[in-house]
Amino acid sequence: MPKITFIEFDGTERTVDAVANSTVMETARRNDVPGIEAECGGSCACATCHIYVDPRWLEKTGERSAMEEDMLDFAFDVRENSRLSCQIKVSDELEGLIVRTPEKQF
Amino acid sequence: MSNIAIKTDAVIIGAGPVGLFAVFELGLLDIRCHVLDILDKPGGQCAELYPEKPIYDIPAYPVISGQELTDRLMEQIEPFSPEFHLNQMVESLQETPEGSFVITTDDGLVLEAKVVVIAAGGGSFMPKKPPIPGIDDYEGTSVFYAVKRMEEFRDRNILVVGGGDSALDWCLNLQPLAKKITLIHRRDAFRAAPDSVQKMRALVENNDMEFTLGQIKELHGKDGRLEKVTAQRADGLFDIECDTMLPFFGLTMKLGPLANWGLNLNENLIPVDTEKFQTSTPGIFAIGDINTYPGKLKLILSGFHEAALMAQQAFRLIHPDEKLLFQYTTSSSSLQKKLGVK
Ligand SMILES: Cc1cc2nc3c(=O)[nH]c(=O)nc-3n(C[C@H](O)[C@H](O)[C@H](O)COP(=O)(O)OP(=O)(O)OC[C@H]3O[C@@H](n4cnc5c(N)ncnc54)[C@H](O)[C@@H]3O)c2cc1C
């Protein structure tokens, strides 16, 4: 399974094994990675799983869906590389993926 | 306690699916209910967070959406004519010396009930507060997350933040009163009723309000009085002068006032027994997502079961001298009469 690196706002890095057939959000939750709340449990209904994808990975992680784009209106400090981590499916393609968590989920 | 406005058998705090089904179970036992919720509509999480998403584990419904489930429950409890008090945050819950309970809301509503059913789910829905540094200093004077009385906003220079229905609706409603109104949103697309978007665009066209792209970075002012904000968009930072800011970033569930009601809490949940679903205070019950007990599952179907057992004990407390008969709705003519079956 691919490894994913989460970098916290203060620079703390954590590399974990992704969980098969899951999402980046679920991988973070199963590995107790802080900085992702996921209040709605991955239904694209809360925007508390907001992350910034390392720019080098933007192509591989794909495009935001229309629903995700709408939900991002409820996140704070949305940037070009903002994604909702529950909407990124883990695959072997993502080996080495790097994402940053915001200072605060909101 | 002289100003009791409403006396009733049962007050249900929370109009989520579990609170709604509690009306049904209590109704079958002739217990009249008043239901309170801070939301402007019944349905709790199902109606607010996922009205259009499918639920697959409601018995006998292979699939049903959050809104449909809410609508069906409303239909099912109609025979019991529950009274709803929406847009009301329950602030306090106190036991009287006589053993009844007084419930007060932020809007000044006061109810007295023989039993209270807390069906508060994940807590009350509250507006999300954007984590802009120093925002707390302006809350209640210059920054507002809801509009209760429009008149307070007359002649103000208002900045509305967001792109959903609340943001658009308040732009349209406050525009005639405000000195100036500006909408700021991160993109030139809105997740709001097309009609509101059209009206907003027409006002902008007419120079009756402004729309700008951007996201708020800093607030400037003193003594709780906002003077301007700094915002960011693709081409850099810029300032917007305003004395009032209304951020609309949706709702989140927070435990809220119930933390102060003197109930035992365990990690923000209310422990109950699994026979009566009663809290540490006899006469106060907790059902649905807000309670905890060994083996608890936060599922709608578990909440429905809890409502049925809770109602049995509520009946014993409200009618101590009456005998509780176990009956089926299929065959009991007295239950069918209550349900209005002809
Ligand atoms: C995206 C998503 C998908 C889900 N899918 C399923 C599923 O497939 N199957 C399933 O069984 N469950 C599912 N759930 C969980 C299910 O929605 C909850 O179990 C259910 O809503 C709990 O109902 P409830 O009535 O206990 O509380 P809630 O639905 O949380 O309602 C509680 C209500 O109480 C109000 N309230 C709280 N405190 C106060 C106060 N002080 N004053 C006034 N009002 C107050 C709140 O505003 C709220 O409206 C899902 C949840 C989410 C978010």
Ligand code: FES
């Ligand atoms: S977990 Fe709620 S939107 Fe991703």
